[in-house]
Amino acid sequence: MNAPQLSSFQDGHADQLFGNDLNHQRTTIEHESLQRRLQYPQNPQYQNQQQQIQQQQYYENQPQQQFEQNVQSIFGIGQSQPNDEVMGSNTINNMNNFYDGGYYGPFTAANTKDVNTSAFLTALCLNAVVFAVLLGSYELFRRWFPSVYSPKSSTDGGRRTSASLSGAPSPSRNKNAESTPAVNINTRLPLGWIPGVARTSWSTVRSSGGLDSYMFLRYVRLCFRVTATSAIWACIILMPVFATGGSEAKGWYYLSMANLLQGSSKMWIPTAFIWLQTLYVLFVMNEEYKHYFDCRVDFLARGDGMVNCQQHMYSLIVERIPYELRSDRALYDYFNRLFPRKVHSTAVVLNLPDMERVKHKRQRVLRRLEKSTVSLEVRGRRPTHVVGRKRVRCCGIESAPVFSSFGGKHVVDDDSVLSDNRMPQRGEKVDSINYYNRELAVIDEKLLKMQHEKIELAQKGNDSVRASQWISHAIDRVSTAAESTLGSPAQNDGLITGFDPRRRKPLLLTILDRLGIDFISGGIAYIQQNIDEVVDSVVGATMSSTGFITFRDLQTVTCAVKTPLFDKPDVLVVSMAPEPRDIIWENCHVNLGWSKGREWTANMLLGLGAILWSIPVASIQALATTDQIATVPGMAWISTLNGGAVAGFVNGYLPVVLLLTIIMVLPFLFYVVALHYEDRKTQSDVQKSIIGRYFYYQLANIYITVTAGSILESLGEIAEHPSNVFAILGKSLPNVVGYFATFIMTKVFAGLPLILLRVGPLFRMIFIKLLFREKYLTQSEMDEVYHPEKFSQLWYGWEYPNLLLVIVICFTYSCISPIILPVGAAYFLGAWIVYKNQILTVYRPSYESGGTMFPMACHRTLIGLVCGQLTLIGYCVMREGFYQALLMFPLPLISIKMMDVFKNLYVVPGTCISVERAVELDARSDAQLSFSADVYRQPVLTEKLTDPQILRQRQSATEMTLERTSTDSGKIV
Numbered sequence: 001m002n003a004p005q006l007s008s009f010q011d012g013h014a015d016q017l018f019g020n021d022l023n024h025q026r027t028t029i030e031h032e033s034l035q036r037r038l039q040y041p042q043n044p045q046y047q048n049q050q051q052q053i054q055q056q057q058y059y060e061n062q063p064q065q066q067f068e069q070n071v072q073s074i075f076g077i078g079q080s081q082p083n084d085e086v087m088g089s090n091t092i093n094n095m096n097n098f099y100d101g102g103y104y105g106p107f108t109a110a111n112t113k114d115v116n117t118s119a120f121l122t123a124l125c126l127n128a129v130v131f132a133v134l135l136g137s138y139e140l141f142r143r144w145f146p147s148v149y150s151p152k153s154s155t156d157g158g159r160r161t162s163a164s165l166s167g168a169p170s171p172s173r174n175k176n177a178e179s180t181p182a183v184n185i186n187t188r189l190p191l192g193w194i195p196g197v198a199r200t201s202w203s204t205v206r207s208s209g210g211l212d213s214y215m216f217l218r219y220v221r222l223c224f225r226v227t228a229t230s231a232i233w234a235c236i237i238l239m240p241v242f243a244t245g246g247s248e249a250k251g252w253y254y255l256s257m258a259n260l261l262q263g264s265s266k267m268w269i270p271t272a273f274i275w276l277q278t279l280y281v282l283f284v285m286n287e288e289y290k291h292y293f294d295c296r297v298d299f300l301a302r303g304d305g306m307v308n309c310q311q312h313m314y315s316l317i318v319e320r321i322p323y324e325l326r327s328d329r330a331l332y333d334y335f336n337r338l339f340p341r342k343v344h345s346t347a348v349v350l351n352l353p354d355m356e357r358v359k360h361k362r363q364r365v366l367r368r369l370e371k372s373t374v375s376l377e378v379r380g381r382r383p384t385h386v387v388g389r390k391r392v393r394c395c396g397i398e399s400a401p402v403f404s405s406f407g408g409k410h411v412v413d414d415d416s417v418l419s420d421n422r423m424p425q426r427g428e429k430v431d432s433i434n435y436y437n438r439e440l441a442v443i444d445e446k447l448l449k450m451q452h453e454k455i456e457l458a459q460k461g462n463d464s465v466r467a468s469q470w471i472s473h474a475i476d477r478v479s480t481a482a483e484s485t486l487g488s489p490a491q492n493d494g495l496i497t498g499f500d501p502r503r504r505k506p507l508l509l510t511i512l513d514r515l516g517i518d519f520i521s522g523g524i525a526y527i528q529q530n531i532d533e534v535v536d537s538v539v540g541a542t543m544s545s546t547g548f549i550t551f552r553d554l555q556t557v558t559c560a561v562k563t564p565l566f567d568k569p570d571v572l573v574v575s576m577a578p579e580p581r582d583i584i585w586e587n588c589h590v591n592l593g594w595s596k597g598r599e600w601t602a603n604m605l606l607g608l609g610a611i612l613w614s615i616p617v618a619s620i621q622a623l624a625t626t627d628q629i630a631t632v633p634g635m636a637w638i639s640t641l642n643g644g645a646v647a648g649f650v651n652g653y654l655p656v657v658l659l660l661t662i663i664m665v666l667p668f669l670f671y672v673v674a675l676h677y678e679d680r681k682t683q684s685d686v687q688k689s690i691i692g693r694y695f696y697y698q699l700a701n702i703y704i705t706v707t708a709g710s711i712l713e714s715l716g717e718i719a720e721h722p723s724n725v726f727a728i729l730g731k732s733l734p735n736v737v738g739y740f741a742t743f744i745m746t747k748v749f750a751g752l753p754l755i756l757l758r759v760g761p762l763f764r765m766i767f768i769k770l771l772f773r774e775k776y777l778t779q780s781e782m783d784e785v786y787h788p789e790k791f792s793q794l795w796y797g798w799e800y801p802n803l804l805l806v807i808v809i810c811f812t813y814s815c816i817s818p819i820i821l822p823v824g825a826a827y828f829l830g831a832w833i834v835y836k837n838q839i840l841t842v843y844r845p846s847y848e849s850g851g852t853m854f855p856m857a858c859h860r861t862l863i864g865l866v867c868g869q870l871t872l873i874g875y876c877v878m879r880e881g882f883y884q885a886l887l888m889f890p891l892p893l894i895s896i897k898m899m900d901v902f903k904n905l906y907v908v909p910g911t912c913i914s915v916e917r918a919v920e921l922d923a924r925s926d927a928q929l930s931f932s933a934d935v936y937r938q939p940v941l942t943e944k945l946t947d948p949q950i951l952r953q954r955q956s957a958t959e960m961t962l963e964r965t966s967t968d969s970g971k972i973v
Contacts, residue, residue: 116738117251123742127749134753139190141762147786148761150841152208197837209839211299212684213794215292215851217836219858222288223807224828230277230810231825234818241269242818252738256817263880270815271884274872277814278891281865282898285858289906292854296910299850300576301554301921311935314344314557315550315577319592320570321348326543327461335549338565342556345933348458348547351589355450355940362443367398369436370778370948375400378775382433388426395768396784397777444945451941454542458941461543544589546681548577548936554918554925561912576912577936582682582847585938590679598678599689606673606693610700617659617701624655663701667694667798684849688856690797695860698805699867737817740809744823747806752830755838761791779949792844794835800857803831808864812871855907862899866892 142149187193206214238255245259245266253259260266303310318331325331331346368391375383389401423439424430551557557576565572573592587595622628626647630639639647667690674680674689768785777785810824869891876885913921934942 120738120742120745124745124749127746131749131753134750134757135191138753138756141757145762145765148758148765151787151792152841152844193837194833197833197840200836200840205836205839206295209794209843210845210848211295211851212796212845212849212853213839213843215295215854216794216796216799217832217839218288218291219800219854220803220828220832220835222284222858223803223861224825224832225284226281226807227810227821227825227828229280230814231818231821233276234273234814234821238270238273238815238818241266252741252817252819255819256737257815257875257879258817260879267876267879267881267884270872271876271881271887274815274869274888274891278865278869278895281862282895285861285898285902289855289858289902292851293906293910296850297913297917300910300913301917309580309935311550311931312577312579314552314554314931315548315936316557316561316574317577318547318549319545319573319575321545321547322571323543326545326547328459330461331547331549335560339551339556339560342551342553344550344552344931346547346549347933347936348461349544349585349588350454350458350938350941351542351544352454352938352940355447355454356586358443358447358450359940359943362440362447365436365440365443366946366948367778367780369433369440370780371398371400372432372436373948374776374778376433382431384429385432385435386427386429387424387435394771395764396788397768397772397781448945455941457542545591546588550931550933550936553922554913555915555922558912558915558918578682578684579848579850580935582684582849584675584681584683584686585940587675587679587681588938590681595679595681599680602673602678606670607696610697613697613700616662620658620662621655624650624658626650659701663698666697667795667801670694671797682849683847684852687795687797688853691800691853691856692860694797694801695804698801699808702805702809737813737820740813741820741823744806744809744820744827747802748823748827748830751802752827752834755834758791758842761788764788764791787844789844789846792842793846794839794843796853799835800853800860803828804857804860804864807861808867811865811868814868815872816875855902855910858902859899862895866895869895 138149187196202214205217209217242255242257242259245257245264246261247259249256249259257267257270300313303313321331325334326348328346328348331348332343335346336343372383383400385401391401392399423442424435551560561574561576565574570593626639629650630636638650641647670690670693671686674686678689680686680689765785774782806824806827810820813820869888873885873888873892876882876888
């Protein structure tokens with residue numbers, strides 16, 4: 001369904017929903033009046049009696065009418081029409097005037113056209129065909145390309161990775177999980193893997209995917225429980241009530257609140273339902289939070305199967321380290337004085353851009369030396385190349401130099417390369433193996449020297465005077481001069497003991513304070529306090545304000561993280577250290593204040609972008625048309641192609657495709673902002689920032705797409721009339737249930753199979769197969785081909801918001817049009833099977849945060865629940881359900897309060913373990929014996945120099961046999 005269709009709603013549709021009922025009531029009342037007049041045509045006594053009855057009813061109904069007028073004023077829908085008559089057709093006319101005039105009617109304000117049931121069934125048939133094709137493709141490809149669809153079970157099948165060849169441990173993998181497949185994937189039956197996936201225990205899921213993946217799957221289960229249970233009771237309670245509403249609505253709205261009469265007493269049924277649903281959601285979420293807290297504390301106390309090194313449980317990350325403590329020895333002495341004989345090691349993070357460049361250069365030289373060695377092994381002759389010639393790197397595979405056999409000044413023989421002290425210059429043709437061996441030796445010597453110097457610097461600190469220190473001294477001199485000019489410092493305020501009432505502030509100082517001199521002095525002090533943060537971040541001091549400290553027992557860790565360490569709260573800020581693989585070492589040296597300032601700036605700009613999101617939407621709708629395309633020279637033919645049929649197709653689908661493309665690009669934009677602009681220090685923190693921002697942008701896109709309006713205009717309207725927030729939500733969202741049902745159905749039949757199919761890694765493998773041959777690949781390149789890290793991750797910043805979008809839609813329509821609930825339950829059931837299969841067979845996490853993204857998803861879920869509650873309140877007001885709206889008014893307040901309750905009960909206590917449990921664990925723990933001082937040292941400082949990997953392991957016989965059926969054996973599969 002295209003965007004222009006969403007922004008145009010026929011007035012006749014509203015007449016179809018409500019006109020028949022209103023006409024029926026009007027006809028009935030007029031018919032009864034006519035019968036009474038025919039029965040008593042000229043009876044004055046009857047007429048007087050009728051007038052008395054009418055007056056009595058008027059006075060009896062006056063309090064009710066006054067109450068309705070007050071409620072209408074409260075919810076921002078204007079005042080009711082004057083009720084001079086309360087009987088007969090005038091009452092109906094007043095009701096019609098209320099909805100047809102300048103008030104917010106339930107269907108007139110949004111002007112949105114919905115997807116009817118016939119269009120939904122057509123889309124269902126089309127998506128069913130797509131579903132069958134995608135699942136059939138998956139069944140074929142998972143047999144042909146097991147390295148793409150089951151890399152966990154084929155990892156150790158006769159192939160060793162580069163880490164195993166070099167002797168280094170692989171901390172990112174669970175050996176127990178990879179030794180045997182977690183689920184039987186070799187079944188030959190179509191969809192035969194589903195029963196095995198469904199029966200797999202939760203403990204197996206956690207051991208195979210880690211706590212982050214485990215809690216992600218638990219969140220999918222939570223959403224399924226909510227939607228499935230709500231769908232069952234909605235079919236039993238709500239749908240029969242709506243079907244007998246008497247408004248003769250058609251299509252989707254026959255089983256919705258639109259089929260109820262205005263002000264019908266049956267509106268109490270959905271009111272009671274939303275109360276019960278809210279309580280059930282809070283109950284289920286509380287149970288999941290309890291389980292999260294238990295798993296989180298267990299992770300902090302005993303670690304996780306995906307984490308081989310448990311030192312992070314005994315370590316803290318320290319931010320805002322004062323300049324005097326920015327060395328390993330000084331930081332160790334300080335904490336050892338606070339906690340005697342409890343400190344194991346400390347490590348201050350250094351800013352090492354020069355070493356990072358040398359490291360990357362060494363990796364490039366080592367990679368090319370391995371490539372040259374493989375070329376010698378395959379071709380039988382020593383490779384040569386021209387120095388300075390560019391190479392092409394694609395999919396982790398680097399090509400030979402461009403035109404390596406042509407040009408070059410002269411060929412340098414082996415002896416001259418080894419005896420000459422100079423390195424060959426650009427344009428000279430050299431022996432590749434000798435050239436890279438010599439260059440690698442030079443880089444190794446340089447890197448070892450730099451490692452020794454930087455480690456020594458980290459131990460004793462930087463004693464040189466920095467620019468920031470010189471500026472601070474200058475400000476000190478100015479501040480001292482100002483104080484000597486102004487007189488003595490400001491006096492105590494009398495609340496401090498020792499106050500002398502006879503001592504008064506000098507008159508001159510009092511006058512200057514009144515003129516604002518104290519403000520200038522305070523500003524100078526503030527600049528002095530924050531000058532180091534700016535200079536460290538802009539200039540780039542070697543010794544950063546971030547460090548790590550490891551203790552010898554959990555009791556000390558718990559006390560240190562919960563106790564203020566310094567009299568100033570913004571100095572020595574400590575928290576539990578992230579797992580080492582989670583750290584982004586290139587950003588770890590950035591000052592916390594600098595990073596928070598950039599985060600605030602990014603939030604403001606991205607929030608403004610969400611408010612102004614209607615601008616790109618409107619621009620796409622205006623520019624993505626055949627009329628605009630025809631203005632491009634040479635494109636005028638598109639308007640008349642095939643009699644204008646192509647023009648209609650382009651106008652209908654091109655804006656939707658462009659809008660979806662922009663929405664798909666948003667997570668990548670948020671990723672770049674979090675990683676490179678805000679300089680976040682952990683991968684999990686980057687993913688959490690994407691979750692929050694992507695979720696709010698999806699809400700903004702729904703609002704603008706459905707209402708065809710602007711958030712900025714709505715905010716202005718709410719600012720003028722704050723109570724209009726209910727009317728704004730209730731006037732538009734309930735009218736497009738067909739659109740959202742079709743949207744979720746498409747995600748079930750097309751979106752979930754695409755997750756299984758893994759189109760990106762599949763096309764990548766086919767592309768590599770067509771362009772490269774295995775015998776020319778090095779061991780590191782083979783690892784990148786068969787086990788690429790970025791394609792084996794569960795990207796939570798992308799997946800959580802997609803789930804949140806569906807659950808928010810279900811909350812919005814659960815009581816208004818409960819037909820959405822079975823569709824949502826089907827989506828979450830399919831998502832549970834699909835993601836569970838991927839976690840067991842595909843996803844290999846490269847880091848572990850201990851499930852910290854789960855509370856964030858639950859918090860956004862409650863925000864979606866509040867949106868659904870506000871929408872139902874606004875819709876009830878539109879349908880004259882004033883008492884029902886007032887009864888539901890506490891629900892958003894309860895949901896918001898529960899957000900804070902869950903945070904205080906589970907999230908905050910889950911940041912560290914209790915002292916009692918720490919003491920118990922310390923009594924039977926000897927984990928500190930395996931600690932290393934280099935675990936939280938930057939990898940560039942501790943990285944061992946490895947030799948080129950000459951040995952290249954081939955694929956296992958099983959994998960080769962399976963993959964040989966789809967291609968020739970000389971190319972990559």
